[in-house]
Amino acid sequence: MDPRIEEYLSENREHHLDELKQLLAIPSVSALPEHKQDIQRAAQWLAESLKRAGMEQVKVMPTKGNPVVYGEWLKAEGKPTVLIYGHYDVQPVDPLELWETPPFEPDIRDGQIFARGASDDKGQTFMHIKALETILRTTGSLRLNFKFCLEGEEEIGSPNLEEFVAEHKDLLAADVLVISDTSMLGRGKPAICYGLRGLCGLQIDVTGAKADLHSGLFGGAVQNPIHALVELLASMRNKDGQITINGFYDRVLPLTEEEKEAFRALNTDEEQTRKDLQVPDLFGEKGYTMVERTWARPTLEINGIYGGFQGEGIKTVIPSQAHAKITCRLVPDQDPEEILALIEEHVRTHTPPGVTVEVKRFDKGRPFITPIDHPAIQAAARAYEKVFGVTPAFTRMGGSIPIVETFDRLLHLPIVLMGFSYPDDNFHAPNEHFHLECFDNGLRTLCYYWYELEQAIG
Known part of the structure; x- marks a missing residue:
């Protein structure tokens, strides 16, 4: 990776955080009708951000509900295309009295930025825009083609996105889809999620x-x-x-022996989990570990x-x-x-x-799985390792992101889930936050990833 990229990220860190604060200050709560105008404001803000980053054909596209923000950069002739998905809507903030600072007045303290949407998913979506902007500002070009699909209804189940994707399959056609809306295993423990229930x-x-x-x-x-x-x-x-x-x-589908070994290598402490939950015993399907039960059963x-x-x-x-x-x-x-x-x-x-x-x-919502030996997944692993200094874990997630399976079914492309938040970032809860070390390392990882991905599939 060009050394100018690291220098640019360092020099513009405060500016990037100021921009992120602007986005987080918009109360784009999709579940509450009174925030309809805020949803539109957030969509317009992202459209302008994409334009400033160097994306072209940027537009706020209507759906039967909240709009989709689209942008593209397609100047890497003969190279594969990456589709980046994210969402700009957020959960309601109740109970408000449990917030230490107002949820839509972003506050940086103790190395974290506190606001609704900081980790889910504005912060992580914003990082994708800034990563491509950084590469373009420092090198003048990108090694791959890129498209953005940013929606405003994920927190209410994406009721209109499937129809939007079906109607715009040609516009959204790509060779790989990348989403940052998952979390790592913990501090210094990056993870690539390859399956969702x-x-x-x-x-x-x-x-x-x-x-x-x-x-x-x-x-x-x-x-x-x-x-x-x-x-x-x-x-x-x-x-x-x-x-x-x-x-x-x-x-x-039964777990493969390779998957079982990868799960065992995580060394999950079930007894500590029991103590943390304050229950007399854990319970689940006989014959399976807690990780297997929550991820793959x-x-x-x-x-x-x-x-x-x-x-x-x-x-x-x-x-x-x-x-x-x-x-x-x-x-x-x-x-x-x-x-x-x-x-x-x-x-x-x-x-x-x-x-x-x-x-x-x-x-x-349908379950989803991508083979962990896919070149796009392995390229992500190399990018994480260069920044974090450790090999990332390959994980499944017990939760569901139904739209992931929709993209898979309609666009027929591999999907890479690269999350950068921590599991205890309080997404959907009061005092949601995003660690600045995750912001910094995530930006660097994404910049590395595009270079690794071009080598893998370019």
């Missing part, structure tokens, strides 16, 4: 009598919907943590259960209804629609007598 959600509504009944007059004569719901839910998992839905595991979790009298004291009723909310984390090659259908069939065949049951479907 998928997601499906549903609600079960159990109905008995037409209204709540007096438990003295009707107890023992009619089915209690809460009892029926508990029985139904209990039938979905056994004491060994295995899901008993018929066919649930049929499409699950599917789950079925009851997220909420309610019905009957909830007030203080006792009210002697048999409730008319009971409800449960369930989500499943899915792994390759599970299909959310198929899993939902299997659960619905299980509900039909296991519904206790005396009640009717309705299932409502909610969020869906």
Whole structure:
């Protein structure tokens, strides 16, 4: 890498941080309608930032919801194209009283910048713009072609991005997609995420009598919907943590021996995790480690259960209804629609007598995985190692980023997840922050990566 790049990053560090503060000061909360104008402001700010960085054909493109910001630099004739994805919307800030400083008044203290969106995902998206700007300002050119797709609805599930990508496949066509919206394992422990779990959600509504009944007059004569719901839910998992839905595991891809060895090499301290969580024991599917359970095995979790009298004291009723909310984390090659259908069939065949049951479907997202031996992944590993001085871990993530699978399915390109935040950066929580060492090292890593990637696939 050209030594002028390191010098430029050092000389312009304070200027870059001042610019980042401007972006973080915009309250672009996608979940709240009152911030609609702030969403537009953030999109326009990013468009201007892309132009200043040297990107061309920059435009704020409408969707049925919040706009997508697009920009490109396509002057590396005959070279591959990189698509960079990020999001500029942020989570709500509640509870506000738990913030030490106002969430949209960025504050640098103790080597960290505090603001909503600092790590998720404005800070990391901003780094991509500055990395390319740095290379262009110092060398005058880029060795690869680049496109940006920056959206404003990720924090509400990207409801309009799939349609946008489908309609603009030619515009977004690329050879590799790079996303920085994940985290490292910890300080000095870079990680490349090569797999994400998928997601499906549903609600079960159990109905008995037409209204709540007096438990003295009707107890023992009619089915209690809460009892029926508990029985139904209990039938979905056994004491060994295995899901008993018929066919649930049929499409699950087993871990390779190489993956198992990579997971073991992380030396995850399960006992420390137990202590940190303050639980008497960890629990999960028998025969798997905690890392394997959370990264590479599917789950079925009851997220909420309610019905009957909830007030203080006792009210002697048999409730008319009971409800449960369930989500499943899915792994390759599970299909959310198929899993939902299997659960619905299980509900039909296991519904206790005396009640009717309705299932409502909610969020869906497919799992994603990229082979860790792909040249784009290996190039990322070399870039991390040059900056951090250690070989990065190859990890999966227990959570879900549904749009990643959408890009994979619609654009048919490898996806590299290069995160630079720390797991305890409080994303989605009060006092979200981004360590400045992550900002500095992330910028350098990205600059190295483009050189490594050009050597690998150019």
